[in-house]
Each structure stands twice: as C-alpha cells, then as structure tokens.
Amino acid sequence: xxxxxxxxxSSLKKYFGFSKFxxxxxxxxxxxxxxxxxFVIMPTGGGKSxxxxxxxxxxxxxxxxxxxxxxxxxxxxxxxxxxxxQHGIAHVLNSSLTKTEVRQxxxxxxKGVTKLLYVAxxxxxxxxxxxxxxxxxxxxxxxxxxxxxxxxGHDFRPEYRNLRGIINRLGDNxxxxxxxxxxxxxxxxxxxxxxxxxxxxxxxxxxxxPNLFYEVRxxxxxxxxxxxxxxxxxxxxxxxxxxLSRKRVEELAQVLQVNGVSAVPYHAGFDAKxxxxxxxxxxxxxxxxxxxxxxxxMGIDKPDVRFVIHHDIPKSIESYYQETGRAGRDGGEGHCLxxxxxxxxxxLEKFMSGKPVAEQEIGNALxxxxxxxxxxxxxxxxxxxxxxxxxxxxxxxxGADMDDNSRNPKPKEEAKEQVVK
Ligand code: ADP
Ligand code: MG
Numbered sequence: 001x002x003x004x005x006x007x008x009x010s011s012l013k014k015y016f017g018f019s020k021f022x023x024x025x026x027x028x029x030x031x032x033x034x035x036x037x038x039f040v041i042m043p044t045g046g047g048k049s050x051x052x053x054x055x056x057x058x059x060x061x062x063x064x065x066x067x068x069x070x071x072x073x074x075x076x077x078x079x080x081x082x083x084x085x086q087h088g089i090a091h092v093l094n095s096s097l098t099k100t101e102v103r104q105x106x107x108x109x110x111k112g113v114t115k116l117l118y119v120a121x122x123x124x125x126x127x128x129x130x131x132x133x134x135x136x137x138x139x140x141x142x143x144x145x146x147x148x149x150x151x152x153g154h155d156f157r158p159e160y161r162n163l164r165g166i167i168n169r170l171g172d173n174x175x176x177x178x179x180x181x182x183x184x185x186x187x188x189x190x191x192x193x194x195x196x197x198x199x200x201x202x203x204x205x206x207x208x209x210p211n212l213f214y215e216v217r218x219x220x221x222x223x224x225x226x227x228x229x230x231x232x233x234x235x236x237x238x239x240x241x242x243x244l245s246r247k248r249v250e251e252l253a254q255v256l257q258v259n260g261v262s263a264v265p266y267h268a269g270f271d272a273k274x275x276x277x278x279x280x281x282x283x284x285x286x287x288x289x290x291x292x293x294x295x296x297x298m299g300i301d302k303p304d305v306r307f308v309i310h311h312d313i314p315k316s317i318e319s320y321y322q323e324t325g326r327a328g329r330d331g332g333e334g335h336c337l338x339x340x341x342x343x344x345x346x347x348l349e350k351f352m353s354g355k356p357v358a359e360q361e362i363g364n365a366l367x368x369x370x371x372x373x374x375x376x377x378x379x380x381x382x383x384x385x386x387x388x389x390x391x392x393x394x395x396x397x398x399g400a401d402m403d404d405n406s407r408n409p410k411p412k413e414e415a416k417e418q419v420v421k
Contacts, residue, residue, distance in 0.1 A: 008021075008026060008029060008030075008054075009021075011054060011057070011058055012050075012054060015053075015054065015057055015083055016050060016053075016054070016083055017083065018050075022046070022047040022050075023042065023046060023047065023205050024040075024042070024203045024205055025047055025050055025051055027203060028040055028051045028203050029051060029054055029055050031201050031203070032051070032052065032055040032140065032175065032177055033055050033058065033059065035175050036175060036199075036200070036201055037175055037176050037177070037197040037199055037200035037201070038051075038175070038176075038177045038178070038200055038201055038203065039177075039178045039179075039188075039191070039192065039197060039200040039201070039202045039203065040177065040178065040179040040180075040203050041179075041180055041181070041182075041183055041188065041202070041203065041204040041205065042179075042181060042203075042204075042205040043181050043183075043205065043207050043209075043325065044181045044322065044325060045325075045329065046181070046205055048144070048179045048181070049076060049144070051177070051179065052065065052116075052140075052142035052144075052177050052179070053076075053080060053116060055139070055140075056115045056116050056139060056140075056142075057089070057115045057116075059115075059139040059140075060112075060137060060139065061112070061136070061137035061138050061139040062109050062112075062114050062115060062116070062117050062136060062137065062138055062139060063115060063116055063117070063138070063139045063140050063141070063142060064117050064119060064124070064133070064138060064140075064141045064142070064170075065116055065117065065118045065119070065141075065142045065144060066119055066120070066121055066124060066141065066142065066143045066144060066160075066163060067118055067119075067120065067144045067145060068120065068121070068144075068145050068148050068155070068157055068160075069120075069145075070092070070094060070096070070120065072144075072299075073092045073094075073118035073120075074092060076090070076116075076118065077090040077091065077092055077116070077118060080116060086113075088108035088111075088113035088114050089113065089114065089115050089116065090114070090115065090116040090117075090118070091105045091108060091109070091114050091116070091117050091118065092117075092118045092119070093105055093117055093118070093119050093123055093129065094119065094120055094123050095122075095123060105117075106132060109132075109136050110136060112137070115139075120159075121157065121159035121160055121162065121163060122159050124163070124166055125159065125162055125166060130166060130169055130170065133170050134169060134170050134171060138170060138171060138174055139175075140174060140175040140176065140177055141163075141167050141170070141174055141175070141176050141177070142176075142177040142178075142179065143160075143163060143176065143177065143178045143179065143195060144179050145179070145180060146160075146178040146179055146180040146191045146195070147180040147181075147182035147187050147191065148160045149161060149163070149190060149191055149194045149195065150182075150186070150187045150190035150191060150194075151190075151358070151359070151362055152184065152186040152187045152190060152362060152366075153180075153182050153187045153190075153318075154182070154316070154318055154319060154322075160194070161194060163194075163195065164194060164195055164196045176195055176196075176197050176200070178191050178192075178195055178197060178200070181322075182318065183204070183207050183388035183389065183390070184318060184387065184388060184389070185389045188202075188389075206390065207321070207384075207385060207388045207390060208381065208385055208390070208392065208397070208398060208399060209324075209325065209328065209334070209399070210397075210398035210399030210402065211328045211331055211332065211333060211334055211399070211402075212324060212325075212327055212328055212334040212335075212336050212399070212402065213333065213334065213335050213336065213402045213403060214324075214336050214380035214381060214384070214402065214403040214404070215335070215336065215337045215338070215380075215403065215404040216337075216338045216339075216340050216373075216374050216380070216404065217337065217338075217339055217340070218339075218340060218341065219339035219340055219341035219344065220341075223311065223339050224252065224255050226339075227241065227252070227256075227309060227311065228255070228256065228259050228261065230307075230309065230337065231256065231261050231288075231289060232259075232260075232261070234306060234307060234335075235288070236288060237288065237306035237307065238282070238285065238288055238289075238302060238304055238305050238306055239288065239289050239290075239305060239306055239307040239308065239309065240289070240290055240292060240296065240297070240305060240307075240308045240309070240323075240326060240327075241263075241289060241290070241291045241292070241308075241309040241310075241311060242292060242293070242294060242296075242308070242309065242310050242311060242312070242314070242323055243291060243292070243293060243311045243312055244293070244311075244312035244344070244347070244348075245293070246267040246268075246269045246293060248311065248312070249265045249266070249267050249291050249292060249293055250265050250267075252265075252291045252311065253265035253291040256289060256291065261288065261289055262286075262287040262288050262289065263287055263288065263289040263290065263291055264278040264281055264282060264287050264289075264290055264291070265278065265290075265291050265292070266278050266279065266282075266290050266291070266292035266293070266295065266296040267292060267293040267295050267296070268293065268295040278290065279296070279300070282302070283300070283302055294314075294319070294323065297322075297323060297326055300326065301329070302326070302329070303329040303330035304329075304330050304332065305326050305327045305328065305329065305334065306327065306328070306332070306333060306334060306335065307327060307334065307335040307336070307337065308323060308324045308326060308327045308334070308335075308336050308337075309337045309338075309339075310323070310337070310338040310339060311339055312339070312344050312347075313338060313339070313340050313341075313344050313345060313348070313370055313371075313374060314338075314370060315348055315363070315366060315367060315370070316366035316367070316369065316370055317366070317369050317370050317373055317384060317387045318366070320338070320370060320373070320384075321384060321388075324336035338374065340374035340375075342371075345367060345371055348363075348367055349364065349367065352364070369387060373387075376405070377405055377409070377410055378394070378405060379392070379394040379400070379403060379405055379406045380403040380404070380405055380406075381394070381397070381399055381400070381402060381403055381406075382394045382397075394406065
C-alpha cells in the first residue's frame, strides 16, 4: 500500500496536530506502509515514536509496540488518547492490569479499535498473550529502544533476545520496525541479526549537534576551583554537572553553594520526594545548577541547558553523547566540558573487575574509546561522529570549529603532556 503524500500530511495534522514531518519521518512512514521491514536510527528527540504511531493508526489491525519501560508506555498511550480523543485507540498490556482490564483491552483489539498495543517484552512472551495475539489482525511489530537487544548497548535486556521467535509465532511475514538512538555500528549489527531483519531498509539520521561545543580539560587537584570559575563565568545559565559517585555529588554541590552558586545535588540515594523536589527546582529555574550522578537526566526535557560538565570521565562515548545531548536542546549554545585524568579510568576499570568476564571485556573496550576521545588532538566532533559510523568534514561541516582542538590546534606531543597521568 502506498499513500499519496497529501494523505500522509492530512493524517499528521489530524492525529498529531503537526503540519510538517521532522527529518526522515515521512520516508520512514512510507516504507512502513509499504509493508517492509524498517530500521530507524535517530538521536533522542528526533521523533521516532511518530514513525510507527502514524502508520499504526492508518493501517488495518493492531500494531504491537515493544518498549522496555512501563512509564514510557503509559506516557505515550496517554498522549495518543489525548490527541485522538478515542479511548481504545492505544493500550498497554502488562502484568499490572486487573482481569477486567485485560478483558477490555482484548475486546478492543478484537473489535479493531486498538491501533497501538504497548507491551514489555516479558508480557509478550506469556503463552496466554501469544495465543491471543496470533488470532487477531496485526499490522506490524515495532521494537522501540531496540539497542536493548545488544550487550554492546547501554541497556541490555536479555528478554529482548526472544522477540524474533515470538514474532514468528504471531504470524507469517509480520513487518518489523526497529528503532533506536544508539548509533554505534556494533549495536546496529546486533539488532539486525537478532531481529532477523537483514532486508530491512535502514534510515539513519545525522547525530551531529552543531550547536554543542566540546572541550576536555586535564583534571588536576584544582578541578573544583576550575568548575567554580566556569560556572561563575556562566552565571544565570542552567547547567548540569555529572560526577561518578554520590559522595562527590554532595561535596561538589556544597562547595558550589558555599561559593555563592545556586546548586542542588541529585542522586538515587535520595528518597523520591527529595529527588523530585531538586529536579523541579532545576526545571523551574529556582537554581542554576544541578550536580548529579547519571541517575539524573532520563526524560528530563529542559530546552535551555547551557552547559554539561563531566567532573569524571564517563564510561563510554555513547554515554557521553547522551549526557551532553541534554545541553542546547533549543538550538542555542551548549558547552560540553569534560575533565580527564587517567587515574579515573583506572577507577572505572576497578568497578568492573567484579563483573562477568564478557561484560568486562565490553566495558574495557568502550572505556578505551572514551580515553582516546579525551586524549585526541583531532576535531572532537569528528571523533564522536566517526564512532557512530558517520563521516564529518572537519573543515566545512556544521559545527566544524565548535571544539577546543579545532579552535586551538596543538602539536600532538604538547597535547599529550598536558594530560595528567
Ligand atoms: P525519540 O523517541 O526519537 O526520542 P519522540 O518520539 O519522543 O523522540 O519525539 C520527540 C518530540 O518531538 C516529541 O515532543 C514529539 O511530539 C515531537 N515531534 C515528533 N514529530 C514531530 C513533528 N513532525 N513536528 C513537530 N514535533 C514533532
Ligand atoms: Mg523514543
């Protein structure tokens, strides 16, 4: 089935209220509507959900959406119902539903009302659900956050490995749509292999964030003073400072407060009430700075974060990209500053030493890449994008002069000596 562009646009307007597609959305949707397997790689915020939501609404039958987080699913279902003003159009099927609720969901699916059925992989593996779903009309299966299938991704979920087998049981030739914001070639290979989608058409958006400025500074014992100076030079602007440990988070937040910077700490050791209080203070701009562990940030959408500082080097380029990606969402400036000392790398290696060997090997390989990033004298943007399998023209590409190395090229040897080992 191929649709005229005007139909697509009017449906986009009708169901989502948007007048234009973003990036590759329209091509992706055309491909899904023609019944092909589709692989979508777009950065966070790129608009991946709409790529399966719109065709699901337009096609006959129900689309199954596999997603790892119940909270994420609930948000999406509420949003879809809000726009469409149609109750049964989207449902979540999970273990928290009562028997009556499950019956209602199944009724809506059988009647053909439900266009989107969100499930966690562990619900999809349940026999009773497989038995039900193989007897209803399905349009396609979308696997969101598809990197969960790979041990090379940042969020490996073993249950994702069973998906292909289950999808086979649901019917013949059900199209699969895989979606992820993880751009590393290794993870992509894993997804294609495990979901058996070698014939899928791949849509990959650029991961370049031209408005972000990347900088690495050697980490000395004066790192706190350096951070205070940086924050004071950026007074009134919103920023996130990531630290590895909870203890460091609390210490640094206090040091900042003592020095007249309005800052709050955030880590998973605080109770839910305290966490949401600090988070709100940051979002409502009652404070400028949040000092946090990586527990902070998932789903935080503050468009005008002007800097992201890493007090400690993160565990992979992937994590660094995600965490710095919270800066400059509005397109305005975003300064990404990382402090680097080799002894911090050794600390991260030590953390891993208790884990299974396979996991350690992967962890160490990822760590070597971020070390190479910290020590490189080439364009940092080129380095990051190369890691994601993307070419970047460091002379004329968008954001070509937006990193320390490109602004102030250094002879290689000198750059190395500056790094504190
Ligand atoms: P991703 O899953 O890729 O991280 P989302 O699907 O959550 O991104 O979408 C990010 C934001 O972009 C959402 O607020 C969504 O409403 C918005 N969005 C998606 N498509 C469009 C569009 N065509 N026009 C305007 N906004 C859009
Ligand atoms: Mg998403």
